[in-house]
Amino acid sequence: MHKQKxxxxxxxxxxxxxxxLIDSCEYFYHRLKELGTWLPTMEKGDKETMxxxxxxxxxxxYVRVLETEQGTQEEKVAALxxxxxxxxxGDFVAVLGHNGSGKSTFAKHINAxxxxxxxTLWVDDMDTKEDELVWEIRQTAGMVFQxxxxxxxxxxxxxxxxxxxENMGIEPKEIRRRVDExxxxxxxxxxxxxxxxxxxxxxxxxxxxxxxxxxKPECIVLDEPTAMLDPVGRRDVMxxxxxxxxxxxxxxxxxxxxxxxxxxxxxxxVIDDGDLVMQGTPKEIFSQVETLQGYGLDVPQVTETAHxxxxxxxxxxxxxxxxxxxxxxxxxxxxTI
Numbered sequence: 001m002h003k004q005k006x007x008x009x010x011x012x013x014x015x016x017x018x019x020x021l022i023d024s025c026e027y028f029y030h031r032l033k034e035l036g037t038w039l040p041t042m043e044k045g046d047k048e049t050m051x052x053x054x055x056x057x058x059x060x061x062y063v064r065v066l067e068t069e070q071g072t073q074e075e076k077v078a079a080l081x082x083x084x085x086x087x088x089x090g091d092f093v094a095v096l097g098h099n100g101s102g103k104s105t106f107a108k109h110i111n112a113x114x115x116x117x118x119x120t121l122w123v124d125d126m127d128t129k130e131d132e133l134v135w136e137i138r139q140t141a142g143m144v145f146q147x148x149x150x151x152x153x154x155x156x157x158x159x160x161x162x163x164x165x166e167n168m169g170i171e172p173k174e175i176r177r178r179v180d181e182x183x184x185x186x187x188x189x190x191x192x193x194x195x196x197x198x199x200x201x202x203x204x205x206x207x208x209x210x211x212x213x214x215x216k217p218e219c220i221v222l223d224e225p226t227a228m229l230d231p232v233g234r235r236d237v238m239x240x241x242x243x244x245x246x247x248x249x250x251x252x253x254x255x256x257x258x259x260x261x262x263x264x265x266x267x268x269x270v271i272d273d274g275d276l277v278m279q280g281t282p283k284e285i286f287s288q289v290e291t292l293q294g295y296g297l298d299v300p301q302v303t304e305t306a307h308x309x310x311x312x313x314x315x316x317x318x319x320x321x322x323x324x325x326x327x328x329x330x331x332x333x334x335x336t337i
Contacts, residue, residue: 052124052219052251053087053110053141059118060105079105081274082119087267089124089218092245092252094265094282098296099257102274107223107255111143124218139168141219142212146227148204157199157207158183158192164215175214182210185248186240202233206240213244219251220244226258238264259286259300263321270295283319302326 060080066073079102087093097103108114109121112128124140126133145151154160158179165175183189186206196204205225212220222241226234238261245252254261262268268285270278272295278285286292286299289307293299299307306320306329316329 050089051086051122052089052091053085053253054122054125055083055085055106055109055119056121057119058083058085058106058109058116058121060102060109060114061117078274080109080116080271083271083274083276085269085276085279087251087253089251090245090249092242092254092264092266093269094254094256094262094267095269095271096256096259096262096297097271100273101271103255103271104223106271107143107221107253110141110219110221110253112137113143139215140217141221142215142217144205144208144212144220144222144225146224148201148208148228151208151211152196152204155195155197157188157194157196160196160207161211161214164211168215178214178216182213185213185244186210200233201229202236205229205233205237209237209240209244217250219253221253221255223255224257225254226256226261234258234261257297259298259303262286263300270297272296282321286321287319 058080059078059082061076061078063074064077066075083106085106095103095106105114109116109128110123112123112134115129121128123137126137126140128134128137152160153163161179161182162175165178170178179192180189183192186209188203188206188210191199191203191207196207199207209220209222209225220241225241226237229237241252241254242264244250252265254265256262263282263286265282268278268280268282269276270285270292277295278288278291286303289299289304298304300321302323302325303320306316306326307318309316310318315333317325320326320329
């Protein structure tokens with residue numbers, strides 16, 4: 001056992017020291033784990049160097065049919081225009097854009113629901129244009145849609161969560177374990193035998209997330225998951241999403257038009273009419289109030305308030321995102337008067 005332990009650590013250290021073939025390092029690590037080899041826990045910093053999603057010149061065009069006085073006409077529409085994006089494993093990313101900007105089109109590419117008409121998108125180094133990889137891509141990157149009713153298929157909560165693993169051919173005992181684990185993760189264990197139609201909107205969305213979790217994805221793409229929810233439902237779903245990222249290390253890609261949700265992300269991307277126009281941390285993005293408004297987007301109310309006060313000559317930081325930051329800045333300003 002001691003020799004096995006030493007060999008594993010030496011080999012792993014070699015890969016980590018060289019810092020090349022990072023994906024090979026992770027594969028090597030997990031393969032040894034499967035064989036029962038003792039290994040030290042991989043640090044989050046090591047995992048973050050690996051890419052979950054990588055897009056190079058990603059383009060998607062479709063043909064739109066128009067009815068005109070001269071008859072039916074077709075025109076080509078570019079929903080995405082040479083997008084270049086990198087998302088690390090373990091990241092919490094928010095994607096913003098006005099209606100029709102292309103953000104949901106981008107999300108569907110990650111789950112291989114759509115395939116690029118130009119450029120390439122890789123999910124965990126798998127090319128989404130490769131048809132034989134689609135099933136594996138969808139197991140790696142699960143997707144939660146805006147309306148949970150469109151994603152719930154069974155009449156009992158636990159049966160709905162079991163639907164995905166059953167179709168993957170998982171053994172019944174493992175399915176039972178995954179269902180219980182997924183319900184506990186989203187804090188819905190008490191509703192295992194309930195009927196989904198009797199649940200609130202926020203509870204339904206958490207069940208939809210649990211259904212994705214049961215398939216053990218490394219990444220979850222959420223396409224405006226709180227758009228149809230009340231404030232309580234939104235809060236519960238966002239707490240669940242943040243906990244999955246923080247405690248489970250799952251990569252989160254959140255498509256949203258709620259700015260107070262986007263400020264919780266590690267990084268923010270802004271898509272406008274198919275172009276990637278901004279990317280950076282929430283503070284970097286939301287400090288550019290007038291630029292965002294030019295793209296038809298709002299900013300958090302407290303950020304806009306600070307921006308208006310700055311225009312009146314009051315010296316406040318441009319990157320205030322929360323009420324707590326605003327209170328702290330005002331108190332500091334007061335102490336200097």
